[in-house]
Amino acid sequence: MPPPKKAAKKVAKKAAKKIAGHHHHEKHHQTKDLRRAYEHMGRLEVLGKSLKPSAGDTVAALTKLAQKEILEGNSKDAADLLRASEHLSFAILSGDSAGSGRVSAELEESIKEQFDELLRRANEHWEDKELHSNVLSGIYQSSRKRAAKAFKDAAYHQALEFARAAEALAHVKEDGPHKLGGGAKNLQLKSA
Numbered sequence: 001m002p003p004p005k006k007a008a009k010k011v012a013k014k015a016a017k018k019i020a021g022h023h024h025h026e027k028h029h030q031t032k033d034l035r036r037a038y039e040h041m042g043r044l045e046v047l048g049k050s051l052k053p054s055a056g057d058t059v060a061a062l063t064k065l066a067q068k069e070i071l072e073g074n075s076k077d078a079a080d081l082l083r084a085s086e087h088l089s090f091a092i093l094s095g096d097s098a099g100s101g102r103v104s105a106e107l108e109e110s111i112k113e114q115f116d117e118l119l120r121r122a123n124e125h126w127e128d129k130e131l132h133s134n135v136l137s138g139i140y141q142s143s144r145k146r147a148a149k150a151f152k153d154a155a156y157h158q159a160l161e162f163a164r165a166a167e168a169l170a171h172v173k174e175d176g177p178h179k180l181g182g183g184a185k186n187l188q189l190k191s192a
Helices: 004-048 053-071 075-094 105-127 134-152 156-170
Strands: none
Touching: 004 053, 004 075, 053 075, 053 134, 075 134, 075 156, 105 134, 105 156, 134 156
């Protein structure tokens, strides 16, 4: 066993390495999340060209929140907000595609399992939070409602995209209400 002084130095050195490693690990995640946000933003620019202005309002609101999160150093939240925007855009653009073809019973069962899992995860993460802004709550609730309606109507592409949007929004960590600025209207999702 090393003498007490050497043991204390060894422990301190180990702790310093751990802290440095944690800092490096955390910085790596921030960089990865910033890259994710950048990629989602690029896809949203392309998708935005096809969205009607009413649908674009929701995407624009989430994009504005994401930009604020980036400025505040919250790259993960920004990436999740933009991921939700991307899924909302696909859901809105897919419209009522219930008539796009029949699916086999096996595929329908797999779709149902995925749909249920997405909503379960969304519920689990959303319920863990105590405080949600009106904007995010409205978009989250609207996404869930639209997902359920689309699923009931067998518009499976749309249902899964709305469910993925809700699940992505549920991952956003709110330290306090996000504010879009004065006079922000209550946003609802509308089909293209």
